[in-house]
Amino acid sequence: MFKKVLEYAGEYRKTTYTSMIVMLFGIVMSVLPFLFIYQLIRPLLLREIVGVGYILWRVAAIAVCGVLYAIFYVKGLSLSHRSAYNTLKNLRFSLQGKLEKQPLGVIQEKGVGSLKKMFIDDIDSIELLLAHALPEGMANLAVPVFVFITMFFVDWKLALLSLCALPLGLIAMMAMYKAGTSKMGAYYAAAQKMNNTIVEYINGMEVVKVFNRDGESYKRFEQDVRGYRDFTLAWYKVCWPWMALYNSILPCVALFTLPIGAYLVLSGYSTLPDLALVLCMSFGVGTPLLRALSFLSTLPQINYKITALEQLMSAPVLQQTKDPFSGKDHSILFENVHFAYREEEVLHGISLKVPEGSLTAFVGESGSGKSTLAKLLVHYYDVTSGAVEIGGQDIRKMSVEALNDQISYVAQEQFLFNMSLLENIRLGRPGATDEEVMEAADKAQCGEFLARLEDGIHTLAGDGGKQLSGGERQRISLARAILKDAPIVVLDEATAFMDPENEEKMNQAIAQVIRGKTVIVIAHRLHSIVNADRICVLDKGNLADIGTHGELLKRCPEYQKLWRAAESSAQWSVSGKGGDA
Numbered sequence: 001m002f003k004k005v006l007e008y009a010g011e012y013r014k015t016t017y018t019s020m021i022v023m024l025f026g027i028v029m030s031v032l033p034f035l036f037i038y039q040l041i042r043p044l045l046l047r048e049i050v051g052v053g054y055i056l057w058r059v060a061a062i063a064v065c066g067v068l069y070a071i072f073y074v075k076g077l078s079l080s081h082r083s084a085y086n087t088l089k090n091l092r093f094s095l096q097g098k099l100e101k102q103p104l105g106v107i108q109e110k111g112v113g114s115l116k117k118m119f120i121d122d123i124d125s126i127e128l129l130l131a132h133a134l135p136e137g138m139a140n141l142a143v144p145v146f147v148f149i150t151m152f153f154v155d156w157k158l159a160l161l162s163l164c165a166l167p168l169g170l171i172a173m174m175a176m177y178k179a180g181t182s183k184m185g186a187y188y189a190a191a192q193k194m195n196n197t198i199v200e201y202i203n204g205m206e207v208v209k210v211f212n213r214d215g216e217s218y219k220r221f222e223q224d225v226r227g228y229r230d231f232t233l234a235w236y237k238v239c240w241p242w243m244a245l246y247n248s249i250l251p252c253v254a255l256f257t258l259p260i261g262a263y264l265v266l267s268g269y270s271t272l273p274d275l276a277l278v279l280c281m282s283f284g285v286g287t288p289l290l291r292a293l294s295f296l297s298t299l300p301q302i303n304y305k306i307t308a309l310e311q312l313m314s315a316p317v318l319q320q321t322k323d324p325f326s327g328k329d330h331s332i333l334f335e336n337v338h339f340a341y342r343e344e345e346v347l348h349g350i351s352l353k354v355p356e357g358s359l360t361a362f363v364g365e366s367g368s369g370k371s372t373l374a375k376l377l378v379h380y381y382d383v384t385s386g387a388v389e390i391g392g393q394d395i396r397k398m399s400v401e402a403l404n405d406q407i408s409y410v411a412q413e414q415f416l417f418n419m420s421l422l423e424n425i426r427l428g429r430p431g432a433t434d435e436e437v438m439e440a441a442d443k444a445q446c447g448e449f450l451a452r453l454e455d456g457i458h459t460l461a462g463d464g465g466k467q468l469s470g471g472e473r474q475r476i477s478l479a480r481a482i483l484k485d486a487p488i489v490v491l492d493e494a495t496a497f498m499d500p501e502n503e504e505k506m507n508q509a510i511a512q513v514i515r516g517k518t519v520i521v522i523a524h525r526l527h528s529i530v531n532a533d534r535i536c537v538l539d540k541g542n543l544a545d546i547g548t549h550g551e552l553l554k555r556c557p558e559y560q561k562l563w564r565a566a567e568s569s570a571q572w573s574v575s576g577k578g579g580d581a
């Protein structure tokens, strides 16, 4: 575990070692006074006369040891913290770098809560390992070892007696580890679950409030918060008795030395000064020993977190190269695409071609695989088998950046950063001038609501764009897409859940985005795509049919069913065609 973490320390690894040595000096300074105390007691025991100089010299030495201990300890801590926080920085950069290479879809699935916990809480807990457990723990452990060896030279019988308490304490400690480790997995799973649920609950608070606190979300929140409490208490419940036991046994190194040592002295097997020396030393090792072992008790937890971090970092990366886009055009080909999020396959061999400059719609019942197909095109996931190609180039044979330059993907939920709307739109093309951004905003029908805002396009979007309505957020994201002007546009449910007025504006904005592009629209409302060049009907992860609205109405039972359902609830107008909208 130390080795794994120290790999991330880089150049600061040496600083950690230096801090250990400095702290070791510090701890030695904390134990030395017991030797001087013994030297002060010894003449009393042997009824020897000593001069004032002898006493003052030892008292001064005790004071100097105290000062040196403070200096070494502070210096050691400052070195270990410097190394620790630089290692945490390296770990966070490394985690970010590794995550960046993983499929975006996989990262999104992990949830904000659990990723935040890894990035902040779990990595922070490694500070204890590097800044304290490693340097302080090792130094504190070295001193008892050194002292016990010295004791053996003084009187091996008394030394053995002072070691007697140790196995008892260690047995209690091992019992605690065994009991604690068995509950550790459940404890961390509960912590992770609670993290995700709290983040989800806060994000969905609006819905929770509308549907009152008895809703499903609150129940899960309550259940997971209670679950975490129960698992934590269960963990402590099995550990506490053992913790109390070893905490009381370990410092009692004099437990056996005092009574049996006194008997040995009285029987003439040991001398009184030796017993005094061993007792003084015993008192000196109790505290460092307990401190060292207290760090030990945190190691299983830290080890668990480091293993989880390692697992996250070693997850499969997205297949891509550094090559630029070199497709001959912007036609799209899904070739025998199979895909499974986990074990269960959700797309079963989809093959279809989207010609350049056409408008293609994906339709199908909920869960039929429309969004999944779009996510495979924007390379949020790697296909399980088969291929996705643009202009004849496999998307795995180009960089994600090169692919992103070719595609504007407008997903169902749009995230806006808490910076001005102008900057949010500019994300579409970072080099764009203010005028170009404003022009895009105009084309995306944002003008009317921007005029209502006090600072217009310079208004801050608010946390995650919460200051704007759903329709307004979507139009901002369309402005981004207009500015980006990518040759392929993927619209996932762009006009879903919108009121008629917003929907009309949205359709006008969409017409701007898709002009002359290769377009894929994922639609729930069939009326919006009846004019599409091609409609692909998905059914339970299979491609049921491809054709125009008229053709499909005549021959495709799945489409007829969808159309009947749409007819009964439809009230809306039809958007333009990709090529001429």
Ligand SMILES: Nc1ncnc2c1ncn2[C@@H]1O[C@H](COP(=O)(O)OP(=O)(O)OP(=O)(O)O)[C@@H](O)[C@H]1O
Pocket: 109, 341, 342, 346, 364, 365, 366, 367, 368, 369, 370, 371, 372, 373, 524
């Ligand atoms: N992140 C995920 N993890 C596991 N399974 C998923 C995930 N996302 C979707 N699925 C499953 O994959 C299948 C296809 O889902 P997908 O979202 O592509 O369907 P869809 O046709 O777009 O549905 P909708 O119209 O409701 O959005 C469904 O069975 C769904 O439960």
